[in-house]
Amino acid sequence: MFPPGLLKACFLSSALLLATATATSGLAQEPISNLLPQQDRITTSNDSSNCRCIPGDACWPSPTEWSRFNQTVGGRLIATVPLGSVCYSSDERYDKAKCAQLRSDWHLTATHYRDSASVMNQFFAHGPGPDGGQCDPFDGDSSPSGQERNHEKCSIGSLVTYSLNASSASSASAATDFISTLSFAHQHNIRLVIRNTGHDYLGKSTGAGSLALWTHYLKDIDFFDFDNTHEAEQQGSVAYKGKAAKLAAGVQVSEAFAAAKAHGLVLHGGNCESVGVVGGYTQGGGHSVLSSAIGLGADQVLEWEVVIPPSSATGHPEPRLVKATPFNEHADLYWALSGGGGGTFGAVVSVTVKAWEDFETAGAMLMFSANSLEDRGIFVKGVQAWLEGLPGIVDIGAGAIWFLLKDVLAVSPVLAPGVKAKELEEAFKPVMEKLDGLGIPYASSFTDFPSFHDAVAAMVAQQNVTDANMGGRLIPRSLVTEKEGAEKLTEALDAIASADGTVAGISVNIERGRKLSKAYPNSVNPLFESAIQIGVFGLPYNHLNFSANIDAQDKITNVFGAALEKVTPGGGAYLNEGDPHQPDWQTTFYGENYERLLAIKNKYDPEGLLYALTAVGSEKWVQKEDGRLCRA
Ligand SMILES: Cc1cc2nc3c(=O)[nH]c(=O)nc-3n(C[C@H](O)[C@H](O)[C@H](O)COP(=O)(O)OP(=O)(O)OC[C@H]3O[C@@H](n4cnc5c(N)ncnc54)[C@H](O)[C@@H]3O)c2cc1C
Numbered sequence: 348m349f350p351p352g353l354l355k356a357c358f359l360s361s362a363l364l365l366a367t368a369t370a371t372s373g374l375a376q377e378p379i380s381n382l383l384p385q386q387d388r389i390t391t392s393n394d395s396s397n398c399r400c401i402p403g404d405a406c407w408p409s410p411t412e413w414s415r416f417n418q419t420v421g422g423r424l425i426a427t428v429p430l431g432s433v434c435y436s437s438d439e440r441y442d443k444a445k446c447a448q449l450r451s452d453w454h455l456t457a458t459h460y461r462d463s464a465s466v467m468n469q470f471f472a473h474g475p476g477p478d479g480g481q482c483d484p485f486d487g488d489s490s491p492s493g494q495e496r497n498h499e500k501c502s503i504g505s506l507v508t509y510s511l512n513a514s515s516a517s518s519a520s521a522a523t524d525f526i527s528t529l530s531f532a533h534q535h536n537i538r539l540v541i542r543n544t545g546h547d548y549l550g551k552s553t554g555a556g557s558l559a560l561w562t563h564y565l566k567d568i569d570f571f572d573f574d575n576t577h578e579a580e581q582q583g584s585v586a587y588k589g590k591a592a593k594l595a596a597g598v599q600v601s602e603a604f605a606a607a608k609a610h611g612l613v614l615h616g617g618n619c620e621s622v623g624v625v626g627g628y629t630q631g632g633g634h635s636v637l638s639s640a641i642g643l644g645a646d647q648v649l650e651w652e653v654v655i656p657p658s659s660a661t662g663h664p665e666p667r668l669v670k671a672t673p674f675n676e677h678a679d680l681y682w683a684l685s686g687g688g689g690g691t692f693g694a695v696v697s698v699t700v701k702a703w704e705d706f707e708t709a710g711a712m713l714m715f716s717a718n719s720l721e722d723r724g725i726f727v728k729g730v731q732a733w734l735e736g737l738p739g740i741v742d743i744g745a746g747a748i749w750f751l752l753k754d755v756l757a758v759s760p761v762l763a764p765g766v767k768a769k770e771l772e773e774a775f776k777p778v779m780e781k782l783d784g785l786g787i788p789y790a791s792s793f794t795d796f797p798s799f800h801d802a803v804a805a806m807v808a809q810q811n812v813t814d815a816n817m818g819g820r821l822i823p824r825s826l827v828t829e830k831e832g833a834e835k836l837t838e839a840l841d842a843i844a845s846a847d848g849t850v851a852g853i854s855v856n857i858e859r860g861r862k863l864s865k866a867y868p869n870s871v872n873p874l875f876e877s878a879i880q881i882g883v884f885g886l887p888y889n890h891l892n893f894s895a896n897i898d899a900q901d902k903i904t905n906v907f908g909a910a911l912e913k914v915t916p917g918g919g920a921y922l923n924e925g926d927p928h929q930p931d932w933q934t935t936f937y938g939e940n941y942e943r944l945l946a947i948k949n950k951y952d953p954e955g956l957l958y959a960l961t962a963v964g965s966e967k968w969v970q971k972e973d974g975r976l977c978r979a
Pocket of ligand 1: 467540541542543544545546547548551552562596616617618619621622623624625626627628630631632633634635688689690691693694695696810811812813923924959
């Protein structure tokens with residue numbers, strides 16, 4: 348499976364020359380009707396009953412139609428100009444200084460999330476097939492000397508063609524933008540993409556020839572008292588009576604944390620401060636250092652406000668805004684949205700989540716390396732000691748982020764909400780005693796923080812774009828609780844690290860966190876509950892040699908992934924942090940929930956307006972050589 352989107356060259360050059368959009372302001376500067384003149388459009392054949400229309404098709408909307416749409420949405424339609432265009436001398440935007448700046452800022456997530464089209468995993472910005480177009484700034488002019496370039500020209504590749512910047516003043520008017528965008532895409536048979544930050548590793552927030560609903564500037568956060576006792580009692584379920592927060596679709600982790608801190612509260616969020624809370628994160632599950640204490644992101648959800656795709660088959664020929672709760676007539680949608688993956692069941696306008704009183708929090712770190720050891724085998728035994736010690740650490744409520752390289756094991760941060768540093772240190776003792784016994788020197792620290800927010804500020808580092816070809820696996824707890832399993836797992840992880848791969852992940856006790864937070868049933872892959880680690884592994888992304896990435900991806904799937912599958916038979920992977928080429932992805936990412944999720948997808952989006960790679964129901968579509976999405 349390759350990323351979609353080799354557009355016709357004629358369209359590309361006209362779009363690149365004429366499209367004007369300022370990424371930072373997010374507003375188109377030129378009337379959309381000027382962006383794609385009729386005479387530059389080429390007519391290709393498209394069986395529009397089976398395939399989505401792409402630029403160049405007779406069924407692609409005319410400039411007048413785009414312009415009219417732009418007027419109805421307050422002039423907030425943006426024609427994509429790839430960020431990397433300033434790095435190609437063949438492009439009229441070429442600017443050496445801007446290119447140098449872009450290259451030095453490329454690793455920052457803000458470079459991408461402020462742009463209406465950019466994605467952080469460059470693999471999916473590339474057009475379909477190994478020779479497809481792209482506009483990677485490192486592949487442009489004056490790329491490092493001696494390196495052969497892939498592409499002479501900047502091409503839109505698989506980036507979205509247009510985006511609607513849904514930055515309305517209130518969530519009510521935001522819903523109107525959502526409805527207009529879904530309606531236009533449906534009416535014109537265009538591929539639709541929903542995107543906030545572009546963090547998605549699996550290519551879900553981009554697509555060739557598509558219209559994007561871009562939610563990024565919807566930033567409302569409201570705190571209030573929530574009480575669903577009445578509905579819960581009627582259904583014999585657990586009630587939630589307490590603080591809650593309603594987050595608009597564009598809110599990011601750092602914004603949710605800052606707002607919660609100002610209220611003396613804590614909201615659930617991941618380790619990366621720029622990930623969007625409402626989209627892929629919470630809808631995909633959402634793990635955090637908080638997960639052993641209060642469960643997953645999806646476990647926090649009380650209500651969704653969501654725009655459902657139109658379909659005459661459902662008796663709703665226009666998109667509509669609904670509320671989905673565990674108790675109302677859309678309880679099935681609530682269940683699916685809470686863990687079944689982003690961009691699949693509807694366009695979420697807002698989510699209401701539980702807000703927790705701030706916790707005193709213990710923080711810890713541990714690090715050791717093979718460098719001072721005569722025998723690397725001792726280091727590997729130390730890695731096994733760490734794996735065997737994990738249950739004792741997560742069972743007191745800690746979440747531990749760690750990574751393993753060829754010669755280093757680094758554990759940081761470990762945060763334990765509601766736990767004292769002394770207790771956390773006790774939990775680490777069995778590991779440290781084994782390291783002492785093996786003669787492995789290590790660095791460690793254990794600190795008390797008066798609040799979760801202080802612990803985050805002191806211990807969580809800013810995260811950059813993950814420039815890697817990636818795969819993932821949920822590691823069952825049962826594997827590290829008996830010696831033979833721990834040995835096998837150590838061997839498999841060490842094989843990846845020894846082959847210059849990076850192993851990373853978070854260790855948590857989700858079953859514990861869910862029980863304590865009294866989570867409502869949801870569609871998160873049930874294998875999360877028995878996992879001791881939500882693991883990822885990767886190889887570096889090569890900006891200059893795309894086929895090297897294909898080789899790397901092959902290794903991820905068929906060597907690293909296959910080896911981990913062998914030690915975790917019947918296991919799963921996190922749908923947000925998995926291998927985009929995962930064989931049997933339906934079972935691996937969604938587990939036993941897949942059939943029910945598919946039935947809900949078919950109920951709410953029977954025409955498949957919402958498509959994303961490896962999303963529920965995506966097997967009904969294939970991406971053709973030219974990037975066109977067609978029914979399988
Ligand atoms: C550096 C980094 C660190 C990460 N850390 C963590 C972590 O600590 N914990 C964790 O669980 N995950 C983590 N992730 C994975 C992250 O959860 C996913 O990448 C997630 O998909 C990002 O969501 P987003 O909405 O910000 O991204 P986007 O790329 O904008 O969107 C991702 C998906 O969500 C859909 N979507 C977005 N908004 C909406 C909406 N309003 N309605 C419907 N669908 C929507 C999109 O269509 C797409 O399918 C990390 C990823 C990166 C790159």
